[in-house]
Amino acid sequence: MRLDFTLNGAVLSLDIDPGLRLIDLLRDVLDMTGTKEGCGEGECGACTIILDGVAVDSCMVMAMQVRGREVLTVEGLEQKGELDELQRAFIDSGAIQCGYCTPGMLMSAKALLMRTPEPTEHEIRSAMAGNLCRCTGYLKIIQAVQKASQMQSAHHA
Amino acid sequence: MPAAGLKYIGKSIPIHDVREKATGALRYAGDLKLHGVLHAKLVLSEIAHGRVKHLDLEQALAVPGVVGIYTYRDAPDHPYNSHQWLEGMEVQKDELIFTDHVRFHGDRIAAVVAETREASERAARLVHVEYDELPAVIDPEAAGLLNATPIHASGNHIVHKRIACGDAESRMRDADLVIEDRIETPKVHHAAMETHGCIAEVDAQGTITVRTPCQVIFQVQLIVSQALGLPMDKVRVLKTTLGGSFGGKGQPILEPVAAFLALKVGKPVRLVLDRTETILSTRTRTKAIGRVRTGVDRKGRIVAREIHMLVDTGAYCTNGEVIPMAMGKKSFRLYQIQDQIFEADVVYTNTPVAGACRGYGSPQICAVTEINLDHAARALGMDPVEFRMRNLVHPYNADPAGGPSIGNARIRDCVTKGSDLFQWREKSARPKGGGRIARGIGMACCTHGNGYYGGFPDFITVDLRLTPDGAVVIKGAFHDLGCGTVMTMMQIAAEVLDLDPSSILIPDADTLVCPFDSAGTQASRVTYVCGGAVHQAAGELKRKLLESAATLLAEPISGLRLEQGYVIGSSGRASYQEIAQYAQRQLRSDLCVNLLYQSPGNPASYGAHFAEVEVDRITGRVRVLDYVAVHDVGQAINTGFVEGQIQGSVQMGLGMALMEELTFDARGRVTSSRFSRYTVPNAPEMPNVRVALIEEGEESGPFGAKSIGEIATVPVAPAIINAINDALGTRISVMPATPERIVAAIQDV
Structure with missing residues (x-):
């Protein structure tokens, strides 16, 4: 079936198997493997992407559901060779160990900062509640989101 | 902040592959796309204990795209113990690639190999297994009882161990108070975010290459060779980026299976588990x-x-x-x-x-x-x-x-x-x-x-080389599980050689490239033992560097010192690059060290x-x-x-x-x-x-x-x-x- 949608700013028009989940479209068809699968049931958040500004688990969305909509994945965070502030903050804060949860964490954090540029610690923890990380204990990730928020505020001030 | 008097030790430098992780560019085993790769799906036991009475493959084989289904009837009968990491270790060899005596919910019976992941999954669901179910022993306190159903021919009790000092029995009688407890700790899933998976392929000479997120490449090589009855030099193991392990990827579990399937079909085989399979059929905390x-x-x-x-x-x-x-x-x-x-x-x-x-x-x-x-x-x-x-x-x-x-x-x-x-x-x-x-x-x-000192052989060999462009390459069987092993080794070498860690390269562990390591990334040995090896080898390399520099600068070694990629003397200085090139051209020598390091203690x-x-x-x-x-x-x-x-x-x-x-x-x-x-x-x-x-x-x-x-x-x-x-x-x-x-x-x- 025909699927038209926007992926990381580019308009795509594809012929796809309607049985595909969004995560399969990204990983298997488009070979964009930054988005990870950790559980396949929307519990771990490794596959989080942003759909029309909202963080969603791409394992719980059928590819056809994104018709006419905008999808942002981890591959779309870097702009013209410049890392997103969140990516820089994750790097600087030591928020990345094995890195497997990182793309999903970044996308949940990005969606949060898009709607709440200066979140409280409680808001950050809640926004990341659906993203599991087994390495870091979350604390450096929370710090990284706080740091990115500050960097953005300083940037826009 | 670095430690007092030191430049790199103590400093919080991000993990070596942090940028590729932050951009999603880094590929883990499940992200690799090998040409012509086939997809495998395991058929796992749905019961805790029993015998497979009948296996009906007919419907599964009819699924379009299925290349083959391999069961306990096809797999080699070479028992192994996946925990064995050194040749000759005495272990209880009770594992097989597939079994018809299923001993837990998740035991491996067979695998489907197909052209697509979807076909492999569909066919695996259509494999009909009939069991003769046996009573399952779940409570460890009941496992050793006389009426417990034996799980292995040797019985359910494996071993008794004892360590003692002094005379606890009689001293206990002198105690003013004796406090007794019975305390239970659970079976826990490691829950690394990356599920288990690996890819195996066979080349025209019959050499199997396994790409796997593992903790001990030489252990994977040993177990695959044992399970398949092949010489070790027919098995090459490449460590892929690990999405967490915590011990869960320490024992080779899927590698012998994928290698067997690749040998059967003559094409690369990708075997990647989902979360449920990882919880059931890999490992748990004891x-x-x-x-x-x-x-x-x-x-x-x-x-x-x-x-x-x-x-x-x-x-x-x-x-x-x-x-x-x-x-x-x-x-x-x-x-x-x-x-x-x-x-x-x-x-x-x-x-x-x-x-x-x-x-x-x-x-x-x-x-x-x-x-x-x-x-x-x-x-x-x-x-x-x-x-x-x-x-x-x-x-x-x-x-x-x-x-x-x-x-x-x-x-x-x-x-x-x-x-x-x-x-x-x-x-x-x-x-x-x-x-x-x-x-x-x-x-x-x-x-x-x-580490293992006092229990098992604990040594590592490492190669260090200063290249003619002034970089240092460290070859050793290091497996960064996400903890920062590689950067830790870089910081140790950087401190000894006074060289920025960005000028140090540590390739991923590969049995063909890396000198032997006795025990891998386990037993809390990496910083102490492997880091000790890098520390000593970097010291040797420094000595060679200074010897060459002394000739080049025509000054005694005693007056030379290292600073940020240069050897400084009283009358002049030379970059590491110049010295390495000078050594090759004028001294017909290469600035390299191969070092065997035996753990000094525990x-x-x-x-x-x-x-x-x-x-x-x-x-x-x-x-x-x-x-x-x-x-x-x-x-x-x-x-x-x-x-x-x-x-x-x-x-x-x-x-x-x-x-x-x-x-x-x-x-x-x-x-x-x-x-x-x-x-x-x-x-x-x-x-x-x-x-x-x-x-x-x-x-x-x-x-x-x-x-x-x-x-x-x-x-x-x-x-x-x-x-x-x-x-x-x-x-x-x-x-x-x-x-x-x-x-x-x-x-x-």
């Missing part, structure tokens, strides 16, 4: 039931202790014969107990297979003994910190069981510093709260090792954790309000990594304390085989963790460093359980302390 008797005198001195651990290794032995010794040794190295007996019995059960899991038995023995010590303190009417301080070891105390020197053991400093930071005294004085919400505090001390690492909790007496819910972790690490090589290890460890221990457990139905089928039914702590549940380090240096470690990654998870569960028991006056002794268990314990008070 469940243990500890019985402990501690004799104390009125002054608060431990006069004798007797410990018995019942160790549940699951359906296959793996490390079942080794893990009780790893548990037992720890109980002689934390407190000064001259009269002590440690015994263990290891049994099979029809449950998922146990293996290495962060701490390798230490979290279990620590939970058993540290919860018991709090009961002892309470019985004596003594503060738990004060009671421990009367008994903890001092630096260089002898191990009464004859183990290697404990070295510069700084547990007392950890307790003192932690108590101050946590404000233990102030918090102790606070009321517990008699209403719905109760508050309590708890602490626990821990110890863990630094000092103990230490830590003390402190937890404050709030418990809801009605719902049984626990919230950890404050957490302090202090560790004796000798010297942090990368302070940020050390903090990261500790914070992540607290999260893992919190799961073991409060929520994580594989559960079973009456027939032994796993009822917690997905994340919606197996809860791991998430961001809102994680307390803030205040970390402090004791850096007093361990003489035999590189720059004084010793281990941290495993030990930090060891005392977490007992610290939290002790805090809950303090809050409620309960004697909770089964982990995890779920709300149901807490409510039941309150009713028992």
